[in-house]
Amino acid sequence: MIEFxxxxxxxxxxxxxxxxxxxxxxxxxxxxxxxxxxxxxxxxFCIISPFVDNSLYSFDxxxxxxxxxxxxxxxxxxxxxxxxxSMDLRLQELYIQELENNIxxxxxxxxxxxxxxxxxxxxxxxxxxxxxxxxxxELQEKGRISNIESVxxxxxxxxxxxxxxxxxxxTKELKKSLAEHYEIDEDIIKxxxx
Numbered sequence: 292m293i294e295f296x297x298x299x300x301x302x303x304x305x306x307x308x309x310x311x312x313x314x315x316x317x318x319x320x321x322x323x324x325x326x327x328x329x330x331x332x333x334x335x336f337c338i339i340s341p342f343v344d345n346s347l348y349s350f351d352x353x354x355x356x357x358x359x360x361x362x363x364x365x366x367x368x369x370x371x372x373x374x375x376x377s378m379d380l381r382l383q384e385l386y387i388q389e390l391e392n393n394i395x396x397x398x399x400x401x402x403x404x405x406x407x408x409x410x411x412x413x414x415x416x417x418x419x420x421x422x423x424x425x426x427x428x429e430l431q432e433k434g435r436i437s438n439i440e441s442v443x444x445x446x447x448x449x450x451x452x453x454x455x456x457x458x459x460x461x462t463k464e465l466k467k468s469l470a471e472h473y474e475i476d477e478d479i480i481k482x483x484x485x
Contacts, residue, residue: 295341310333428481
């Protein structure tokens with residue numbers, strides 16, 4: 292007990308000497324009062340540290356710890372198997388859904404609304420034929436109402452031909468853009484305009 296008190300007093304004395312030296316070195320200014328507070332907290336910590344129960348930090352008590360709970364949890368985690376196939380399928384579904392959203396955004400840039408998008412893809416890299424196999428799009432021009440039957444008044448055949456050529460040109464550009472963006476062949480992209 293006397294040895295404990297002697298060590299404790301030595302620790303406090305050394306702490307106070309160090310704190311006093313710091314206070315002498317500190318220049319006068321706004322920060323001095325904050326540094327004094329920190330030094331005061333350090334002194335208080337040194338005074339009460341021997342009385343704080345440090346059994347939590349002691350390595351002598353490792354023998355008393357019951358490791359059976361940890362072993363059970365590790366065994367449960369080891370026995371729990373994740374169905375990799377279902378995870379792969381879900382990831383593939385999410386990828387295709389995101390792919391459809393990206394294609395829809397590109398389609399809208401070309402002045403169309405996408406009414407249907409079918410993507411045939413196998414994203415499993417270990418399969419025989421991975422990649423995007425086909426993309427089938429059904430589009431309609433923005434502003435055109437699809438549920439109403441259209442009435443055509445044919446004054447001359449030139450306007451329909453020009454409109455078809457314009458749509459063909461836009462769909463070719465859209466196909467090319469999609470093919471370049473997804474690094475696929477243009478032939479697997481099928482676009483129909485309604």
